[in-house]
Amino acid sequence: MKLLFATKNLNKANEIKDILPKQIQIITLKDIGLEEDIPETSKTIRGNALQKVNFIKNHFKINCFAEDSGLEIDSLNGEPGVDSAIYAGKHRDDNDNINLVLKKLKSKANRKAQFKTIIALKINENIFEFEGVVNGTILLNRRGKNGFGYDSIFEPENCCKTFAEMNIHEKNYYSHRSKAANKMITFLEKTINLSNT
Ligand code: ITT
Numbered sequence: 001m002k003l004l005f006a007t008k009n010l011n012k013a014n015e016i017k018d019i020l021p022k023q024i025q026i027i028t029l030k031d032i033g034l035e036e037d038i039p040e041t042s043k044t045i046r047g048n049a050l051q052k053v054n055f056i057k058n059h060f061k062i063n064c065f066a067e068d069s070g071l072e073i074d075s076l077n078g079e080p081g082v083d084s085a086i087y088a089g090k091h092r093d094d095n096d097n098i099n100l101v102l103k104k105l106k107s108k109a110n111r112k113a114q115f116k117t118i119i120a121l122k123i124n125e126n127i128f129e130f131e132g133v134v135n136g137t138i139l140l141n142r143r144g145k146n147g148f149g150y151d152s153i154f155e156p157e158n159c160c161k162t163f164a165e166m167n168i169h170e171k172n173y174y175s176h177r178s179k180a181a182n183k184m185i186t187f188l189e190k191t192i193n194l195s196n197t
Pocket of ligand 1: 007008009012067069070084085148149150151163177
């Protein structure tokens with residue numbers, strides 16, 4: 001089965017490719033020649049995932065999935081949340097976003113947070129949603145060089161490494177994205193004859 005993954009984020013694409021069974025092949029936005037940004041104007045993570053998948057289906061008429069993810073910090077009332085990519089501004093800079101989080105948490109004792117992913121899958125005209133959440137802690141300082149976004153300051157529960165200290169397989173053992181993707185894979189394996197699509 002061929003499915004378009006509507007993302008411009010190569011890290012996300014690599015993480016998901018790492019766990020997909022070989023019967024599911026990913027097509028990228030590059031493969032369909034889409035260079036413009038897909039609008040993400042919703043106030044929720046779920047709304048953005050739906051917006052991305054509907055945009056692709058309406059314009060290209062192909063089965064696809066999209067995901068939106070965010071970091072939700074308890075003592076910041078769920079911020080940065082849906083604004084995770086642009087927390088420190090529209091220039092979308094991971095380093096600036098991390099600095100802002102660390103600054104806002106400076107006086108806070110509670111550093112609990114969660115990463116959340118919602119995947120929206122559109123097959124023909126039907127939409128299916130899959131959620132993945134991982135709880136953890138925001139560290140005082142960055143640790144590790146791998147990954148992207150807030151990986152270097154997030155340590156998942158029951159682990160002593162940040163996501164940025166893990167390789168892709170280790171991150172996929174814990175991550176919000178792999179939890180949502182594994183639910184989608186189980187759904188596809190149960191409901192669709194992958195070898196005939
Ligand atoms: P799309 O093309 O898929 O939209 P994006 O990078 O714009 O890619 P989002 O809109 O979902 O992705 O933005 C989510 C932001 O949340 C992302 O830029 C990171 O800052 C952060 N984030 C999401 N998942 C993350 C992860 O696994 N590790 C670290 N940061 C993550």
